[in-house]
Amino acid sequence: MNExxxxxxxxxxxxxxxxxxxxxxxxxAEYVLNDPTFLVSPVVxxxxxxxxxxxxxxxxxxxxxxxxxxxxxxxxxxxxxxPLGFVMALNPxxxxxxxxxMTTLYTTPRIAFAPILLLWxxxxxxxxxxxxxxxxxxxxxxxxxxxxxxxxxxxxELARSFxxxxxxxxxxxxxxxxxxxxxxxxxxxxxxxxxxxxxxxxFGATEGLGYLVFFAGQTLNIPTLxxxxxxxxxxxILGFEVIRRVETYATxxxxxxxxx
Amino acid sequence: MPRKEIVRGCVSILTGLAIWELFAWLLxxxxxxxxxxxxxxxxxxxxxxxxxxxxxxxxxxxxFAYGFSTxxxxxxxxxxxxxxxxxxxxxxxPWIATLYSVPIITVVPLIIIWFGIGMISKVIVVFxxxxxxxxxxxxxxxxxxxxxxxxxxxxxxxSGWETTYKIRFPGALPYIITGMRLGVGRALLGVIVAELMAxxxxxxxxxxxxxxTWDSPKLFVTVFLLAAMGLVSFNLIKxxxxxxxxxxxxxxxxxx
Numbered sequence: 001m002n003e004x005x006x007x008x009x010x011x012x013x014x015x016x017x018x019x020x021x022x023x024x025x026x027x028x029a030e031y032v033l034n035d036p037t038f039l040v041s042p043v044v045x046x047x048x049x050x051x052x053x054x055x056x057x058x059x060x061x062x063x064x065x066x067x068x069x070x071x072x073x074x075x076x077x078x079x080x081x082x083p084l085g086f087v088m089a090l091n092p093x094x095x096x097x098x099x100x101x102m103t104t105l106y107t108t109p110r111i112a113f114a115p116i117l118l119l120w121x122x123x124x125x126x127x128x129x130x131x132x133x134x135x136x137x138x139x140x141x142x143x144x145x146x147x148x149x150x151x152x153x154x155x156x157e158l159a160r161s162f163x164x165x166x167x168x169x170x171x172x173x174x175x176x177x178x179x180x181x182x183x184x185x186x187x188x189x190x191x192x193x194x195x196x197x198x199x200x201x202x203f204g205a206t207e208g209l210g211y212l213v214f215f216a217g218q219t220l221n222i223p224t225l226x227x228x229x230x231x232x233x234x235x236x237i238l239g240f241e242v243i244r245r246v247e248t249y250a251t252x253x254x255x256x257x258x259x260x
Numbered sequence: 261m262p263r264k265e266i267v268r269g270c271v272s273i274l275t276g277l278a279i280w281e282l283f284a285w286l287l288x289x290x291x292x293x294x295x296x297x298x299x300x301x302x303x304x305x306x307x308x309x310x311x312x313x314x315x316x317x318x319x320x321x322x323x324f325a326y327g328f329s330t331x332x333x334x335x336x337x338x339x340x341x342x343x344x345x346x347x348x349x350x351x352x353x354p355w356i357a358t359l360y361s362v363p364i365i366t367v368v369p370l371i372i373i374w375f376g377i378g379m380i381s382k383v384i385v386v387f388x389x390x391x392x393x394x395x396x397x398x399x400x401x402x403x404x405x406x407x408x409x410x411x412x413x414x415x416x417x418x419s420g421w422e423t424t425y426k427i428r429f430p431g432a433l434p435y436i437i438t439g440m441r442l443g444v445g446r447a448l449l450g451v452i453v454a455e456l457m458a459x460x461x462x463x464x465x466x467x468x469x470x471x472x473t474w475d476s477p478k479l480f481v482t483v484f485l486l487a488a489m490g491l492v493s494f495n496l497i498k499x500x501x502x503x504x505x506x507x508x509x510x511x512x513x514x515x516x
Binding site: 199 | 269270272276292353364372456487490494
């Protein structure tokens with residue numbers, strides 16, 4: 001079998017799998033279950049998505065509300081996480097004191113904090129941003145810490161033999177070496193941030209994609225529910241892809257980054 | 261862990277608690293916002309002797325255990341076949357990738373509509389999260405197996421079953437355990453979310469109940485329990501990982 005037929009078969013198999021799955025779903029929804037409060041055919045879902053996007057434009061306010069929360073929390077977590085990770089890496093005393101709190105916060109299922117944050121910040125934007133922030137913070141912090149810790153010793157020794165001062169050492173050696181790790185952390189935190197958005201909007205919101213999904217669930221509006229879930233998936237994949245592009249652009253010396 | 265680190269950690273935690281207690285007593289009249297640790301402890305004791313805590317804790321744990329164990333078995337099997345047979349991998353991949361990229365939290369309402377508010381829906385949530393992580397990692401582990409080992413198996417004339425059992429499975433084990441570790445944290449989140457949305461028992465239910473009745477000490481008890489659960493499961497799986505795959509160095513913390 002030559003390479004071309006091989007590739008052809010594999011793409012055929014992939015599309016075949018998708019088509020067969022969708023067909024099965026359609027048949028199940030239309031002919032077997034036939035209950036629109038339980039499952040609807042993919043055709044209906046696509047129609048609903050089309051309507052929400054281009055006819056009524058219903059989706060956009062939700063999309064904007066969610067993006068605002070997401071970018072706010074995400075940006076804050078980068079601003080806080082990277083410096084804190086660096087400080088912890090460079091100063092073991094700080095690390096030892098911060099560590100127990102951080103491990104606890106990190107391993108606790110994030111949703112546990114949602115009611116407390118809501119209690120403190122009210123149901124406005126503050127609590128939502130805080131929930132997203134808390135979700136995104138730890139992958140970024142941990143990867144910044146780790147990136148700075150595993151900098152190749154030879155580079156540091158080289159810098160010493162060139163008599164670089166600590167600031168130059170930081171800017172020229174430590175920072176660039178930890179960039180791939182930080183980016184890996186950012187990539188991880190996108191998914192967590194989106195989950196955070198969904199959680200935040202479920203607690204007392206009047207708009208946003210998370211609100212859309214949960215409201216649709218409560219009212220058994222299955223087509224809208226599917227559209228909301230798909231919107232989350234698309235955003236996640238898009239964000240992931242963007243960061244990957246940034247990674248190849250920002251760290252051309254590495255084929256692929258590790259860490260995380 | 262060096263001794264200094266432990267001492268500092270304990271000092272940090274105790275100081276934090278003391279400051280919190282003082283802060284709550286001196287500055288805040290209202291227990292609603294930040295209850296002092298002492299009243300959290302009282303609430304914990306009360307919940308424990310009435311047996312409520314046991315009930316909710318057991319419910320969550322059981323849901324988690326059912327979902328997790330089935331996901332381990334089925335995930336490893338599917339992942340194995342995906343790693344072994346490229347064609348099967350190509351058929352499954354679009355669907356697994358879709359499942360992977362959808363944030364589970366958003367699917368929870370759907371799962372509750374389909375499987376009801378009882379235990380089954382939570383088991384399904386845990387299962388979905390863990391299974392996807394394990395499938396992907398097992399497949400990666402089987403694919404990335406060092407070809408030298410397979411040649412060794414051939415020259416030793418191992419049968420197909422023996423190759424799987426003695427070469428492929430141990431080779432993929434570190435990957436499988438990584439999948440499990442990733443699954444644990446996310447599944448814990450998933451089960452709590454599902455319980456929050458609709459349930460009649462479980463820690464997530466307790467969380468919702470206490471936040472809706474403005475019972476802050478109880479809310480904090482639940483949060484502490486969840487934190488403890490997260491910490492214990494994280495450390496257990498890390499230990500398990502070190503024990504089962506000691507040849508693999510693992511990072512101090514590994515991000516999700």
